[in-house]
Amino acid sequence: MKFEYPSQLPVSAARSDIAEAVKSSQVVIVSGQTGSGKTTQLPKILLELGRGSHGRQIVHTQPRRLAARTVAERIAAEMGVRLGDEVGYQVRFTDESSPKTRLRVVTDGILLAQIQRDPKLMQYDTIVIDEAHERSLNIDFLLGYLTALLPKRRDLKLVITSATIDSVKFQEHFEHALHTKVPVIEVSGRTYPVQVVYEPLGTAPALMRSVPGFETGAMPGDADYETLSAAPDVKDSREPNVDMPTAVARACAELVIHSSHDRGPRDILVFASGERDIHDFENALRHHYGPRAIDMRRPDAIEIVPL
Structure with missing residues (x-):
């Protein structure tokens, strides 16, 4: 597997900070705007750290089925592996993974369903909850369940990605529940100049x-x-x-x-x-x-x- 991090993505500059935080803390929050590269580069950082090994996997949740598939395809392409081998995905009715899979990208609904069969989620050593600021029912259920599970599984790592405005809420919640410091890694987004032009009906072309x-x-x-x-x-x-x-x-x-x-x-x-x-x-x-x-x-x- 190739571990290359595009320099134009802001998250690449925070790679060492994220790796250190994951090594030292059970819960890590990565906060940043859309376009910073969190979704595609975080799993690579975790894989390079050795997570998703010794018979366990990294599970990376996405709110939607299409996102789960396309994120897995992108990560597999960047790492130079075939989709379904080291990097796979699972959505309703489709499981594109194998015994070799170290990173499994799933919808949050799939992870919730797996809790019924495996309450301690022993299949995984790392859980990434992506787009947590969307605060869907599935995401809230998962975060609530994981809050209770983490003290029982000290080997389990939880990484949460969120838009900037909500990261403090997640930090306070997990610090209060786990009685330990939870690091927040801030990642800037990529911004481009935007011109806003209003053109009410009935006016000249603006x-x-x-x-x-x-x-x-x-x-x-x-x-x-x-x-x-x-x-x-x-x-x-x-x-x-x-x-x-x-x-x-x-x-x-x-x-x-x-x-x-x-x-x-x-x-x-x-x-x-x-x-x-x-x-x-x-x-x-x-x-x-x-x-x-x-x-x-x-x-x-x-x-x-x-x-």
Whole structure:
């Protein structure tokens, strides 16, 4: 197994602190923002320490089935092992592991079910509760049960990862229950500049002010503006009664024009509240872009992918 830690991940810089904390404490809390690399690098640190050996495993919980599988795939790829050998995963109806498995990524529901058959969780020497700040019922049940189990199994290590705001709560809880200090390792996140632009329905295109030729605001008749309402039967979204799918299509069109003047083609991610909205936005975008959304061989093609 390869033990390489990408230098661009903030958690890599805290590797030695995390390793020392795990060696000296039964419970360790790793606190940090999304994007710091906790989920993928922590199991590697534990494996390098020798955890998950002598017939026992490291179990790493994820709140969702898809996350359990993709996290296991990523860790296996980084370590240069085949999924199902040293690194495996288990979700409902699927167990991709073997007798060689040292790290098992599971959903928190799977770990709860295993407690019924193995109350002392003797299969494991290390438990990682990931995304503990989500505070689902499963996570709360697990943390409550482990609080009672840890004094009975002094060899068992518990590592909790959490967003910064909740780490103190977990620290106080376990210090009070176990009557010992619980270290919190702070890991910074990776941040990128974010520009927030509000564009109420019925207003001029907000992003166009920074596009050459639009410094005073886009007006009908300008060449680039026409692409914002080129499709037939699409209402100008400056009308007060414009619907949301049309407004989303125009916002995406603005971003496309803005990026073409700024830094070239980019990807756009639109968050919607449900499947119906996703289809409505997709239809509005396909209607707006017409042939550009149909023929992927065009140099100006735009691929629209509902997720």
